[in-house]
Amino acid sequence: xxxVIQNPRYQVTQFGKPVTLSCSQTLNHNVMYWYQQKSSQAPxxxxxxxxxxxxxxxxxxxxxxxxxxxxxxxxxxxxxxxLGDAAMYLCATSRPGQGYEQYFGPGTRLTVT
Amino acid sequence: KQEVTQIPAALSVPEGENxxxxxSFTDSAIYNxxxxxxxxxxxxxxxxxxxxxxxxxxxxRLNASLDKSSGRSTLYIAASQPGDSATYLCAVSSIxxxxxxxxxxxxxxxxxxxx
Numbered sequence: 504x505x506x507v508i509q510n511p512r513y514q515v516t517q518f519g520k521p522v523t524l525s526c527s528q529t530l531n532h533n534v535m536y537w538y539q540q541k542s543s544q545a546p547x548x549x550x551x552x553x554x555x556x557x558x559x560x561x562x563x564x565x566x567x568x569x570x571x572x573x574x575x576x577x578x579x580x581x582x583x584x585x586l587g588d589a590a591m592y593l594c595a596t597s598r599p600g601q602g603y604e605q606y607f608g609p610g611t612r613l614t615v616t
Numbered sequence: 617k618q619e620v621t622q623i624p625a626a627l628s629v630p631e632g633e634n635x636x637x638x639x640s641f642t643d644s645a646i647y648n649x650x651x652x653x654x655x656x657x658x659x660x661x662x663x664x665x666x667x668x669x670x671x672x673x674x675x676x677r678l679n680a681s682l683d684k685s686s687g688r689s690t691l692y693i694a695a696s697q698p699g700d701s702a703t704y705l706c707a708v709s710s711i712x713x714x715x716x717x718x719x720x721x722x723x724x725x726x727x728x729x730x731x
Contacts, residue, residue: 534717543723544723545705545721545722545724546721551717553717591657593659593660599716602665602716603648603716604650604665605650605719606662607652607659607661609658609659610657610658610659
């Protein structure tokens with residue numbers, strides 16, 4: 504089945520220790536997104552790629568960066584995680600031919616100790 | 617700036633009841649509206665997408681309507697089941713954002729269907 508895959512599902516890191524979350528897709532969608540979701544809150548868009556074109560949200564902290572080496576993979580790098588970065592990180596994909604309907608992965612739960 | 621509101625934040629109903637979840641948005645200039653389901657600790661599952669030119673979409677026991685002029689959408693769930701228990705989120709893509717790619721989410725309605 505075509506899908507969006509996120510690894511790992513659970514990640515524990517130490518305060519200030521860089522961490523990378525990964526997302527892959529078999530849908531061959533042009534657009535890939537990273538969202539941050541804290542408990543009982545709406546997902547917050549961090550950035551998205553349209554093909555290789557990177558789009559950063561204005562209020563995304565500099566601490567967050569992303570890489571998309573090819574169509575299938577996208578990475579979220581958190582350079583110096585703080586306690587406030589503990590959250591669920593969601594990856595999603597979409598394509599223009601489907602009205603940009605977004606398909607989400609299962610998420611990575613990040614804990615910062 | 618687009619704002620999306622979902623009221624109530626939580627809803628509890630007995631099994632078998634038909635129910636309506638509400639979503640409102642402040643800027644009616646939208647490309648589309650999407651309803652999602654989120655189970656605890658999981659990602660979002662797309663339920664229905666309604667284009668701005670459409671009035672409703674149906675999938676199984678779900679029916680979503682869109683009234684763009686009043687900035688409202690409803691998700692109707694027929695004959696609710698305990699397995700429908702989840703948080704339901706609506707999200708819109710706004711013309712003001714310049715692209716249909718980006719969604720603004722509501723905070724969701726947490727639905728519990730009691731056996």
